[in-house]
Amino acid sequence: MHAFDVLGDPVRRRILELLAEGEMTSGAVSSVIQEEFGISQPAVSQHLRVLRDGGFATVRPQGARRLYAVNPEPLRDVDAWLDRFRGFWAPRLDALATELARGRRERRRNGSDHRDETGSDP
Amino acid sequence: MHAFDVLGDPVRRRILELLAEGEMTSGAVSSVIQEEFGISQPAVSQHLRVLRDGGFATVRPQGARRLYAVNPEPLRDVDAWLDRFRGFWAPRLDALATELARGRRERRRNGSDHRDETGSDP
């Protein structure tokens, strides 16, 4: 499943928003989501699974609970994909800032090819 | 259809990549996509429609042709949604750069609420 497909679901986006604020147990996530979206616990668990499989979240068992946390890699890829559009809303000065960020990101990945990291593979 | 749903499809992402490089006629887009993905002209046309409806692209008739161009707004929203995760991969110095960009973006929108622009509405 592609990064954007994972993010295509509002429940999964909301879960990531929650995890962005810090580690949370599966149960805590479930509570909030069930409250907000009115879906069952298994449904939430399956969304968590998709997030895990997609590399958006990591799990760490703690007794009977499972602590979930954000794994930023795929989100960074999405961010990188957006680079090619930044010119549309970040003219001139901002460009300097994002170019800085981009260059740095580029360097961090092992001086790679940059082509189509998140892209649409025919 | 939500922004991320629109971006969930590889064909649509590819179309946006093409349009990012400049205006293109429907036909030109179709050629490339049909070549790369092996789908029909109507299929491409339908994807263009989704991009139009989602506000990702604008059209401008020119004789018999239709010129498509990127409309960055929804992409900017996606970018804004990512803000809450930037801390994960843009520590310290990069933070300055993105914070610059973010502040500027914030200011440009009419000093709004910033909450959940692209978000998952329960």
Add this chain to the structure above:
DNA sequence: CGAACCTATTAATGACCGCTTATATAAGTC
């Protein structure tokens, strides 16, 4: 140990999405 949690998995169902084929509309060309 056994009962009460906490979380994940499986199987089945329903909805939606993307594709194709067929067709419509509109503009250029002879």
Add this chain to the structure above:
DNA sequence: GACTTATATAAGCGGTCATTAATAGGTTCG
């Protein structure tokens, strides 16, 4: 005005994904 080109729409089908219901695997605690 007929023919071709350019693009869009309509209808129908197949597949995929989210959800639920039922269940299973662990963990804590009395």
